[in-house]
Amino acid sequence: MHESGPKQRNRRKMQTVTMTDVARAAQVSPSTVSLFLRRPAEVSERIGARVKRAIDDLGYVPNFVAGGLAAAGSRVVSILVPSLHNSYFSETVTRLESILAPQGLQILIGFTEHSEQREERLVRTSLSWRPAALVITGLSHGPAVRKLLEKTSVPLFQMWETGEAPIGTAIGFDHREIGRASARHLLDRGRRNLAFLGARMDQDTRAGQRCAGFLETVRTAGAEATVLELPVIASAEAGVELMRKVREIGGIDGVLCSNDTLALGVTFEARRMGVRIPQDMALMGFGAMEYTGVCEPPLTTVRPSVDRIANEIGKRIIDRDGNQDAPDTHGEVIDTGFELIVREST
Amino acid sequence: MHESGPKQRNRRKMQTVTMTDVARAAQVSPSTVSLFLRRPAEVSERIGARVKRAIDDLGYVPNFVAGGLAAAGSRVVSILVPSLHNSYFSETVTRLESILAPQGLQILIGFTEHSEQREERLVRTSLSWRPAALVITGLSHGPAVRKLLEKTSVPLFQMWETGEAPIGTAIGFDHREIGRASARHLLDRGRRNLAFLGARMDQDTRAGQRCAGFLETVRTAGAEATVLELPVIASAEAGVELMRKVREIGGIDGVLCSNDTLALGVTFEARRMGVRIPQDMALMGFGAMEYTGVCEPPLTTVRPSVDRIANEIGKRIIDRDGNQDAPDTHGEVIDTGFELIVREST
DNA sequence: CGCCCAGATAATAGCGCTACGAAATCCATG
DNA sequence: CATGGATTTCGTAGCGCTATTATCTGGGCG
Numbered sequence: 001m002h003e004s005g006p007k008q009r010n011r012r013k014m015q016t017v018t019m020t021d022v023a024r025a026a027q028v029s030p031s032t033v034s035l036f037l038r039r040p041a042e043v044s045e046r047i048g049a050r051v052k053r054a055i056d057d058l059g060y061v062p063n064f065v066a067g068g069l070a071a072a073g074s075r076v077v078s079i080l081v082p083s084l085h086n087s088y089f090s091e092t093v094t095r096l097e098s099i100l101a102p103q104g105l106q107i108l109i110g111f112t113e114h115s116e117q118r119e120e121r122l123v124r125t126s127l128s129w130r131p132a133a134l135v136i137t138g139l140s141h142g143p144a145v146r147k148l149l150e151k152t153s154v155p156l157f158q159m160w161e162t163g164e165a166p167i168g169t170a171i172g173f174d175h176r177e178i179g180r181a182s183a184r185h186l187l188d189r190g191r192r193n194l195a196f197l198g199a200r201m202d203q204d205t206r207a208g209q210r211c212a213g214f215l216e217t218v219r220t221a222g223a224e225a226t227v228l229e230l231p232v233i234a235s236a237e238a239g240v241e242l243m244r245k246v247r248e249i250g251g252i253d254g255v256l257c258s259n260d261t262l263a264l265g266v267t268f269e270a271r272r273m274g275v276r277i278p279q280d281m282a283l284m285g286f287g288a289m290e291y292t293g294v295c296e297p298p299l300t301t302v303r304p305s306v307d308r309i310a311n312e313i314g315k316r317i318i319d320r321d322g323n324q325d326a327p328d329t330h331g332e333v334i335d336t337g338f339e340l341i342v343r344e345s346t
Numbered sequence: 347m348h349e350s351g352p353k354q355r356n357r358r359k360m361q362t363v364t365m366t367d368v369a370r371a372a373q374v375s376p377s378t379v380s381l382f383l384r385r386p387a388e389v390s391e392r393i394g395a396r397v398k399r400a401i402d403d404l405g406y407v408p409n410f411v412a413g414g415l416a417a418a419g420s421r422v423v424s425i426l427v428p429s430l431h432n433s434y435f436s437e438t439v440t441r442l443e444s445i446l447a448p449q450g451l452q453i454l455i456g457f458t459e460h461s462e463q464r465e466e467r468l469v470r471t472s473l474s475w476r477p478a479a480l481v482i483t484g485l486s487h488g489p490a491v492r493k494l495l496e497k498t499s500v501p502l503f504q505m506w507e508t509g510e511a512p513i514g515t516a517i518g519f520d521h522r523e524i525g526r527a528s529a530r531h532l533l534d535r536g537r538r539n540l541a542f543l544g545a546r547m548d549q550d551t552r553a554g555q556r557c558a559g560f561l562e563t564v565r566t567a568g569a570e571a572t573v574l575e576l577p578v579i580a581s582a583e584a585g586v587e588l589m590r591k592v593r594e595i596g597g598i599d600g601v602l603c604s605n606d607t608l609a610l611g612v613t614f615e616a617r618r619m620g621v622r623i624p625q626d627m628a629l630m631g632f633g634a635m636e637y638t639g640v641c642e643p644p645l646t647t648v649r650p651s652v653d654r655i656a657n658e659i660g661k662r663i664i665d666r667d668g669n670q671d672a673p674d675t676h677g678e679v680i681d682t683g684f685e686l687i688v689r690e691s692t
Numbered sequence: 693c694g695c696c697c698a699g700a701t702a703a704t705a706g707c708g709c710t711a712c713g714a715a716a717t718c719c720a721t722g
Numbered sequence: 723c724a725t726g727g728a729t730t731t732c733g734t735a736g737c738g739c740t741a742t743t744a745t746c747t748g749g750g751c752g
Contacts, residue, residue, distance in 0.1 A: 065476055070710040070711075091430075111440060272642065410739095
């Protein structure tokens with residue numbers, strides 16, 4: 001083996017440029033460099049220019065790890081969502097990023113996949129970064145997670161759901177009420193034989209809540225309601241399969257899908273079967289995904305208040321950031337609402 | 347104001363539990379606690395149990411910021427993608443996360459939105475975290491970004507594209523060749539009057555490459571090729587609009603969309619117009635999005651090797667992690683290929 | 693029965709930066 | 723030209739942890 005060279009195997013030192021190097025080059029103290037980086041206005045123009053020049057010359061890249069340790073808290077916001085499969089979660093993340101990034105806050109992301117175990121691991125590692133805030137999806141968590149969240153001093157936001165006694169600040173909307181509103185809409189359209197199509201609702205508790213609200217209202221009205229469910233992730237393909245089941249059952253004249261993706265699949269298969277929407281069967285989704293406005297027929301759906309959720313959370317995180325005297329809103333519940341978008345499919 | 351209390355405004359100390367606290371509770375030295383956390387096997391069972399008990403009792407959460415500083419490198423991988431609007435990027439991120447998370451690596455995410463300026467800011471902050479690796483989308487970057495990337499010692503992966511002389515390790519496929527292959531397919535089907543539908547290709551250079559490859563092959567074959575483009579983000583709605591333009595032009599019998607989302611919109615509008623796919627017009631997309639298999643008609647599309655990209659990157663990151671003697675693959679180009687999925691739309 | 697080696701535990705020395713208070717500088721007054 | 727207050731700059735002391743080295747412990751063996 002031609003492996004040789006000065007045995008420098010340990011401590012991958014690398015010639016990393018440190019703040020001290022910059023200070024030396026600019027002929028100032030490290031403190032001044034640090035100050036210039038954090039609050040440039042408090043450094044005189046002359047010195048500032050010199051420091052800036054040194055930084056550029058040396059290609060200095062600050063070390064946030066060291067900075068975070070010294071400052072006791074990192075400029076990172078950790079976001080935990082079930083997955084990115086639903087475009088509304090990607091949108092939430094996107095929107096939050098765009099609000100937080102200008103403040104120099106970075107996004108640490110994790111996917112729980114609706115698994116308590118994964119969630120615990122993620123919460124644990126997230127907290128280990130001493131983030132400026134932790135944003136987590138949903139209100140119900142396993143006991144281990146609950147304990148971690150209750151104990152931490154990191155500002156906590158539980159999003160996408162409202163409910164009683166949140167651990168942190170709850171920002172979201174009432175999924176049960178969405179189910180009810182959807183049911184009312186279908187009943188208003190004169191449909192009496194309804195179905196809820198879902199996918200893995202044991203895991204997606206929010207879809208479960210929408211389903212529960214739906215059933216409640218339908219049954220209270222004395223109409224029929226069936227639940228059809230597939231043990232797979234929601235997809236257009238799953239929608240196709242569910243539509244076949246609907247056909248088998250027969251007589252169903254109104255359908256609420258747990259998700260627009262499912263509903264899209266239903267439109268495809270309905271067309272192939274010759275089932276006319278909405279004449280033969282009214283169809284509703286959830287999520288207000290982009291294509292619902294242009295598909296055939298355009299879909300009635302519910303727009304979750306993604307932007308408002310992100311805005312409210314972002315605002316609070318920024319408020320609290322750099323101003324630890326900001327009011328602690330833990331325990332507060334903010335309902336951002338939802339919007340029923342009625343289109344031709346009903 | 348009832349604000350009073352011992353003037354403890356500074357240094358938000360919080361009663362954070364440190365490793366030293368754990369050590370004290372377990373009657374061992376901090377070193378032992380640290381060792382137990384990092385390599386439990388090297389601690390005797392008796393002591394290990396004691397430490398574990400203390401950790402649980404105190405609810406200790408390690409501080410990765412401090413750990414990262416001491417160890418000179420954080421257990422974070424930074425991923426920069428244009429956005430999450432395209433499901434193939436979300437999938438890349440998802441897949442990478444699932445590979446990296448079991449190794450205790452967290453994902454720091456950023457969205458460039460195809461903006462050089464944003465990209466620079468993101469690269470800068472990413473590097474500031476001294477991540478275990480930086481994964482960035484694409485091969486071409488502004489001069490400032492190039493300089494940062496060339497200078498850093500952080501393992502760099504440039505994904506989703508192949509090309510010459512990458513700065514880090516390039517893992518992706520040849521978009522030009524996808525354009526060519528798509529064109530060949532359409533020509534094989536006897537189409538002679540073709541169009542490429544795109545959205546904001548000035549920004550999405552990879553879509554631009556597919557377009558270029560497409561035009562090259564079509565024109566070489568002596569057939570017609572038009573480019574129709576909209577200055578908006580790709581969406582089904584944009585697809586609808588582009589289909590209207592196609593109609594206006596008239597005579598087009600084969601279309602390649604820069605993206606399945608666009609293609610989906612085209613199918614909707616074509617149906618409304620009475621344009622039959624593929625009889626009147628063949629249609630292709632890109633991305634192999636989930637619904638392409640079940641929509642009406644099922645779409646011919648190209649499956650980018652998302653999984654392979656993620657796997658190859660993940661493997662290399664893990665190799666290099668904790669074993670800095672692993673081969674540095676910078677400069678290497680790995681072509682993960684793509685797959686043409688032929689369905690009824692052509 | 694003492695000696696040595698391996699394995700387990702502990703002590704030490706920072707990692708690169710920020711917060712804080714002290715020192716130095718500036719500049720308008722008296 | 724001295725003087726005080728407002729700036730601007732600097733020195734010091736860690737932040738909580740890990741890597742490395744040193745120390746300790748407990749057998750196995752001559």
